[in-house]
Amino acid sequence: MTQIAVIYHSVTDTTRGLGEAVAEGARSVQGTSAIILAVKGNDILEGRYSNSHVLSQLEQADAIVFGSPTFMGTVSAQFKAFADATSECWEKQGWANKIAAGFTIGSNFSGDQLHTIQYLQVFANQHGMLWVGLDIPCNSVEERRNRLGAQSGLIAHSPDGVLNEADCVTARYLGQRVALTAQAFKGVRQKLS
Numbered sequence: 001m002t003q004i005a006v007i008y009h010s011v012t013d014t015t016r017g018l019g020e021a022v023a024e025g026a027r028s029v030q031g032t033s034a035i036i037l038a039v040k041g042n043d044i045l046e047g048r049y050s051n052s053h054v055l056s057q058l059e060q061a062d063a064i065v066f067g068s069p070t071f072m073g074t075v076s077a078q079f080k081a082f083a084d085a086t087s088e089c090w091e092k093q094g095w096a097n098k099i100a101a102g103f104t105i106g107s108n109f110s111g112d113q114l115h116t117i118q119y120l121q122v123f124a125n126q127h128g129m130l131w132v133g134l135d136i137p138c139n140s141v142e143e144r145r146n147r148l149g150a151q152s153g154l155i156a157h158s159p160d161g162v163l164n165e166a167d168c169v170t171a172r173y174l175g176q177r178v179a180l181t182a183q184a185f186k187g188v189r190q191k192l193s
C-alpha cells in the first residue's frame with residue numbers, strides 16, 4: 001500500500017477543504033491510502049512546534065503534500081513553525097526521495113500565492129524530496145482545472161471563504177498525480193534511501 005500524507009494549516013478551513021480534496025484524489029488511486037494531518041496552533045509553545053505523533057506519521061509516508069494559506073505573501077507562521085520543527089529530520093534526510101507537492105489559497109487573484117508554493121518547494125528540496133507539480137495548462141477545458149494557471153503547485157483563490165469547485169477538482173487531480181507518482185517511484189526510493 002502506498003501511503004500519502006497531507007499536512008496543512010488552516011484558520012478558516014479553506015486550506016483544510018483543499019487538503020481533503022487532495023486526500024480524496026490520492027485515495028482514488030488503487031493501492032493508496034491517505035491521511036490528513038493539521039498543524040494546530042496549540043502545538044506551538046513560545047514559537048516552537050512540537051507534535052511527535054504528527055512527525056512520526058509523516059516519516060511513514062511515501063509522499064507528503066504540504067498546504068498552507070498565503071499569509072502576507074508566504075506560508076502562515078504556524079506552518080513555518082511546523083517546518084522549522086522538521087530540522088532534526090532534515091539532518092538525517094529522513095524524508096529524502098519521498099514525493100512532495102503543495103497547495104495554497106489566498107483571497108486575492110494574485111495575492112503572491114506563488115511565493116508560498118515556491119517556499120513549500122524549497123522546503124521539500126531541503127529535505128531531499130522529489131517535487132511534483134501540475135501537468136495541466138491554465139483553464140484546461142475539463143472542469144476548468146488549474147483555472148489560475150500555476151504549474152508548480154495548486155494555487156486557489158477565494159474572496160469569501162467558499163471554495164471554488166474548479167480549485168477542488170484541481171486539488172483532487174493533484175492528489176491523484178502524487179499517488180500515481182509515489183507508486184511509480186516506490187522502488188526507486190527504496191534503492192536510493
Ligand SMILES: Cc1cc2nc3c(=O)[nH]c(=O)nc-3n(C[C@H](O)[C@H](O)[C@H](O)COP(=O)(O)O)c2cc1C
Nearest residue numbers: 010011012013014015069071072073106107108111
Ligand atoms: C494575516 C493574513 C494575511 C493574509 N495574507 C494574504 C496574502 O498575502 N495574499 C492573499 O491572497 N490572501 C491573504 N490572506 C487571505 C487568506 O489567505 C485567505 O483568507 C485564505 O482563504 C485563508 O485560509 P484558511 O481558510 O485555510 O485559513 C491573508 C489573511 C490573513 C488572516
